[in-house]
Amino acid sequence: MKKNILFFTGLLIILGFLLIFVYDDDFLYKNEIIKIKDISTIDTSTSTNDLGLEEKYYKKKITGIVTNGKDRGKKKVFTYEESYSSVVTDRYKVGDKVITVKGEIEELKRDFYVTILLAVFVVLIVLIGEVNGLLSIGSVILNTIIFCLGIDLYFRGIDILFLCIIESIIFSILSLFIAGGINKKTKAAIVSVIVSVSVLLVMVVVIAKITNYDGVNFNELSFLTVPPEEIIIPELLLGSLGAIMDVAITMAAAISELVEKDKNISIKNLKKSSKQIGKDIMSTMTNVLFFTYLCGGLPIFVLAIRNGFSVYNYISTNFSLELTRFLVGSIGIVMTIPIATFTCIRMIRNSEKMFKKKKKAS
Numbered sequence: 001m002k003k004n005i006l007f008f009t010g011l012l013i014i015l016g017f018l019l020i021f022v023y024d025d026d027f028l029y030k031n032e033i034i035k036i037k038d039i040s041t042i043d044t045s046t047s048t049n050d051l052g053l054e055e056k057y058y059k060k061k062i063t064g065i066v067t068n069g070k071d072r073g074k075k076k077v078f079t080y081e082e083s084y085s086s087v088v089t090d091r092y093k094v095g096d097k098v099i100t101v102k103g104e105i106e107e108l109k110r111d112f113y114v115t116i117l118l119a120v121f122v123v124l125i126v127l128i129g130e131v132n133g134l135l136s137i138g139s140v141i142l143n144t145i146i147f148c149l150g151i152d153l154y155f156r157g158i159d160i161l162f163l164c165i166i167e168s169i170i171f172s173i174l175s176l177f178i179a180g181g182i183n184k185k186t187k188a189a190i191v192s193v194i195v196s197v198s199v200l201l202v203m204v205v206v207i208a209k210i211t212n213y214d215g216v217n218f219n220e221l222s223f224l225t226v227p228p229e230e231i232i233i234p235e236l237l238l239g240s241l242g243a244i245m246d247v248a249i250t251m252a253a254a255i256s257e258l259v260e261k262d263k264n265i266s267i268k269n270l271k272k273s274s275k276q277i278g279k280d281i282m283s284t285m286t287n288v289l290f291f292t293y294l295c296g297g298l299p300i301f302v303l304a305i306r307n308g309f310s311v312y313n314y315i316s317t318n319f320s321l322e323l324t325r326f327l328v329g330s331i332g333i334v335m336t337i338p339i340a341t342f343t344c345i346r347m348i349r350n351s352e353k354m355f356k357k358k359k360k361a362s
């Protein structure tokens with residue numbers, strides 16, 4: 001208990017120093033950083049679109065102090081245009097730090113706010129998960145590094161779908177072993193994930209070939225310099241991986257616990273219990289995916305509706321890709337339940353039976 005308190009206190013001190021450092025890390029930036037000291041409105045105007053909707057625009061004078069570079073400490077004045085909705089402009093307040101490019105305010109310096117969220121996340125995950133919480137953070141960092149390496153290899157000419165398949169396997173093995181340790185439960189979960197992802201991949205590729213991507217609008221990916229079809233399947237694969245891993249480890253943990261509690265439990269009862277567990281997690285996991293993808297498109301959805309788009313028109317032209325991601329992920333979740341049930345029963349219960357036979361023989 002005392003060691004835990006000391007460790008947690010040390011973690012808070014480290015995070016505190018990190019926050020202080022990030023707040024004053026302006027010297028790391030090549031662009032000029034300005035700390036806002038005063039904001040005043042010079043002019044206000046109103047614009048009306050074809051639908052009769054009004055939008056207010058403000059011309060503001062911002063006075064600030066340079067916090068880095070050769071002009072550090074100097075006072076500077078900028079004029080800045082801000083809209084009421086802040087769709088394409090940021091809204092600043094006194095005390096904010098902003099990044100300037102070629103003498104114009106570009107954007108808010110956000111690293112301090114991101115670090116606050118990161119610190120809260122680390123504190124909560126360590127407080128609740130203790131050692132496993134730290135291991136989870138470690139797995140996220142490792143997976144991020146591997147993902148970045150994969151992106152680098154893609155730009156070197158390696159096929160992105162091949163990279164995503166390899167990375168999916170690595171992500172599954174690393175994440176589940178780090179979170180659950182090296183045991184039968186984790187091994188069963190990894191096999192379940194690999195089988196489920198493989199089946200899902202084959203299903204998506206076959207459907208894509210048959211339909212030729214009809215029904216999916218790629219407007220959201222119009223910024224790409226490669227055909228969207230080259231990106232969409234790897235994206236769907238990686239987007240479904242987290243949910244599939246969650247379902248697989250949940251089923252593996254449940255079956256492992258059932259076998260641990262009753263070594264003689266029948267396969268029939270295991271299947272019955274697993275089916276009920278699958279029903280319980282199915283709806284919650286699909287809802288997690290739905291709200292995750294919904295939130296991703298919500299700001300643009302609100303903007304479109306406000307500017308005269310009908311709900312059907314927006315969904316058919318701009319939200320079809322989000323719906324595709326949701327549906328593919330949901331199919332992966334539902335499909336993983338029977339696959340994980342079969343795999344885990346075979347690997348966990350059969351290994352227990354073999355262990356008992358060996359014990360009797362000895």
